[in-house]
Amino acid sequence: MDAAQISDVLIEIKGELAVPSSYPNSVLEAYINEGIYDIQAKVGSTVNFLEDYSARALLKAFVRYSYYGQRDVFKHRYDTEYLELQVRYVNAIE
Numbered sequence: 671m672d673a674a675q676i677s678d679v680l681i682e683i684k685g686e687l688a689v690p691s692s693y694p695n696s697v698l699e700a701y702i703n704e705g706i707y708d709i710q711a712k713v714g715s716t717v718n719f720l721e722d723y724s725a726r727a728l729l730k731a732f733v734r735y736s737y738y739g740q741r742d743v744f745k746h747r748y749d750t751e752y753l754e755l756q757v758r759y760v761n762a763i764e
Contacts, residue, residue, distance in 0.1 A: 671719055676702050679719070679726070683733050698733060705732035713755045716762075725755055 671679070680698055683689070689698065709728060710717050719726045728751050735744030 671702075671706060675720060679729065679733075683730055683737075686730065687734060687737060689737070698737070701733040701736040702729065704736070705729045708732065709752070709755070712752050714759045716759060717755065722755075724751070724758075728752070728755065 676699060679702055680695060683698060683702075706719065706729065709725065709732070713725075717725050719729055728748060731748060731751075732741075732744060735741050
């Protein structure tokens with residue numbers, strides 16, 4: 671994702687979480703980048719966060735749980751979503 675796309679996701683997340691304006695964007699952007707890396711490392715580099723709404727929702731959930739300091743809970747709760755994305759993207763390659 672380029673900077674403009676990350677900015678769009680950031681705006682969505684700030685609205686959904688009602689993040690105070692005093693909270694630094696740089697922290698949320700770091701969570702977004704970490705989420706992108708984590709999802710692509712486990713699913714594949716071809717994940718399209720712009721057109722694949724399941725992948726985008728997973729990314730936003732990653733950021734939400736990170737924001738609340740619950741990343742371990744996220745990894746446990748969302749393992750099925752990772753698996754579903756893996757299957758979808760592996761089948762798309764074949």
